[in-house]
Amino acid sequence: MIYKKWTILVFLINCFLFVKCLDKKGIYKDNIDTSKSLVLDGKSDYLSSSIVIGFDTFNVIIDTTLNYLIVAERKCDGCTQYPPYYRESQVFENIQCDSPACHSIGNTCDKPNKYDPPTCGYETTLQQYGANIKTILYRDIISIDDFKNIPVIIAAIYEQSNGVSLNSAILGVGPSCPTCPPSPLQSLLYTLKKPYIFGISLDKNYFGGISIGKIDPLLYTGVINYTTMSKRDGVYSVSPIFVGSHWNDQLFNSTRNDIKRFIISSSSSLSYFPSTPYKQLKQFLKNAGCKSGDLDFCSKIDSLFNSCINASQISIDRFPDIDLYFEEGFILTIPPKIYFHSISRNNQVFICMGILESTDTNAILGINLMRELYTVFDNEKTLIGFSRK
Ligand SMILES: *[C@@H]1O[C@H](CO)[C@@H](O)[C@H](O)[C@H]1NC(C)=O
Numbered sequence: 355m356i357y358k359k360w361t362i363l364v365f366l367i368n369c370f371l372f373v374k375c376l377d378k379k380g381i382y383k384d385n386i387d388t389s390k391s392l393v394l395d396g397k398s399d400y401l402s403s404s405i406v407i408g409f410d411t412f413n414v415i416i417d418t419t420l421n422y423l424i425v426a427e428r429k430c431d432g433c434t435q436y437p438p439y440y441r442e443s444q445v446f447e448n449i450q451c452d453s454p455a456c457h458s459i460g461n462t463c464d465k466p467n468k469y470d471p472p473t474c475g476y477e478t479t480l481q482q483y484g485a486n487i488k489t490i491l492y493r494d495i496i497s498i499d500d501f502k503n504i505p506v507i508i509a510a511i512y513e514q515s516n517g518v519s520l521n522s523a524i525l526g527v528g529p530s531c532p533t534c535p536p537s538p539l540q541s542l543l544y545t546l547k548k549p550y551i552f553g554i555s556l557d558k559n560y561f562g563g564i565s566i567g568k569i570d571p572l573l574y575t576g577v578i579n580y581t582t583m584s585k586r587d588g589v590y591s592v593s594p595i596f597v598g599s600h601w602n603d604q605l606f607n608s609t610r611n612d613i614k615r616f617i618i619s620s621s622s623s624l625s626y627f628p629s630t631p632y633k634q635l636k637q638f639l640k641n642a643g644c645k646s647g648d649l650d651f652c653s654k655i656d657s658l659f660n661s662c663i664n665a666s667q668i669s670i671d672r673f674p675d676i677d678l679y680f681e682e683g684f685i686l687t688i689p690p691k692i693y694f695h696s697i698s699r700n701n702q703v704f705i706c707m708g709i710l711e712s713t714d715t716n717a718i719l720g721i722n723l724m725r726e727l728y729t730v731f732d733n734e735k736t737l738i739g740f741s742r743k
C-alpha cells in the first residue's frame with residue numbers, strides 16, 4: 355500500500371528549549387519569569403534542536419536512548435550525514451583507553467592512524483537508521499545558545515555502514531548510570547550546577563519544548579504522576595502492571611508477561627508493541643469495532659492496520675482509549691486521537707495507526723504517544739512523570 359510509506363515521512367516539529375530554569379544570573383532571579391526559547395527549528399519526525407561546535411551550527415536530534423553527542427568526522431568512510439562535519443577545537447583531547455570514561459558498553463580501543471597512540475572509541479547500531487557506526491571519542495567544548503564552552507564528550511563518526519542518511523547530529527539525553535558516560539545534557543547541567551532533570555512537552559501537532567534542569571510549572575496542568583524509571587540497558591523505560599482497553603463488551607488486557615517494559619524513545623516517531631500484544635490489540639479492535647454492526651466501519655478497521663486511510667471515511671472518536679495501569683496507582687490514558695495520527699498529502703488528510711508491531715520484546719513509547727503530555731525524566735530521583743499539557 356502506497357500510503358504506508360507516508361507514516362515515516364516528515365512531521366513538522368517545532369522544538370523550543372525552555373531555559374527559564376537556567377537563568378545564569380542565579381539565585382536572586384529564581385522567581386522572575388524570564389522564559390526564553392533557546393532554540394526553534396525542526397521539520398523532522400524527531401525532536402530537534404541545535405548546538406554550536408567551533409564555528410559550526412549543527413542540527414541535533416534529541417535522543418533519550420543515547421548518551422553521546424554523535425557527529426560525523428570530516429573524514430568519514432561511508433558517512434551519509436550532511437555537512438557540517440566535526441572539526442576538533444583547539445582544546446580537544448582524546449580519551450585514553452584506560453580512562454574511566456572508556457568503560458561503557460560499546461567502547462572500543464582504536465588506533466586511528468599509525469602515528470597516534472590508541473584512543474577510546476564507541477561502536478553502536480543506531481536502530482532508527484539501521485546504521486552501524488564507529489566513532490572516536492573526544493573531550494571538547496560546545497555551545498548551546500548562551501551557554502558557551504560546555505565540556506562534553508563527542509563521538510565523532512569515522513565509519514558508517516548500512517542504513518539511511520543521518521540528516522542531523524544526535525544529542526543524547528539518556529540516563530545517568532555508573533556504567534554510562536555522562537550525556538551531553540548531563541554535562542551541561544552539571545556545569546550549570548543544575549539537577550539532571552528534563553521534561554518534554556508536546557502538543558497534538560508535535561509543537562512543544564524541552565525544559566532542562568527543572569520541572570517547569572508552565573508546561574503542565576494538574577498533577578504529575580510518577581512511576582519508577584528503569585535505566586536498564588542505558589535507556590529509560592517504565593513498566594505498567596498492565597495495558598488495558600474496553601470497548602463494546604470486549605476486553606484487551608496485556609500484562610507484564612507480554613509487555614515487560616516501554617522504552618521511552620524521543621527518536622522514534624511512532625510507537626511499537628511486541629508481536630503478541632500487538633496481534634491481540636488488533637484482534638480486539640477488530641472484534642469490538644465490528645460488534646457495532648456497522649459493516650462499513652468494520653471494513654475500515656482492517657484497512658487501518660495495513661495503511662493510512664482517508665480521514666473523511668472514518669471517525670476515530672469511535673475508538674476506545676488504551677490505558678496504562680501503573681503500580682503507583684495511576685492510569686495513563688492514551689486516547690484514539692493520540693494513538694492515531696493524521697498526515698496531509700495533496701490537500702487530503704489521512705489517518706494512520708501510530709502503534710506498530712515490533713520485532714523486539716520491548717514496547718516503544720515514541721513521540722507520537724508523548725503528544726499532549728509533559729513527560730518528566732527525573733534522573734535524580736529515578737522517576738518518570740506524566741502530566742497533561
Ligand atoms: C488485567 O489482568 C490483570 C492480571 O490478570 C488483572 O489484575 C487486571 O485486573 C486485568 N485488568 C482488566 C482491565 O481486566
Ligand SMILES: *[C@@H]1O[C@H](CO)[C@@H](O)[C@H](O)[C@H]1NC(C)=O
Nearest residue numbers: 663664665666667700702703
Ligand atoms: C477522500 O474522501 C473524500 C470524501 O469521501 C473524497 O472526496 C476524496 O476523493 C477521497 N480521497 C482519496 C485520496 O481517496
Ligand SMILES: *[C@@H]1O[C@H](CO)[C@@H](O)[C@H](O)[C@H]1NC(C)=O
Nearest residue numbers: 579684685686687740741742
Ligand atoms: C494522573 O493520575 C490520575 C489518577 O489516576 C488521572 O486521573 C490523571 O489523568 C493522571 N494524569 C496523567 C497525565 O496520566
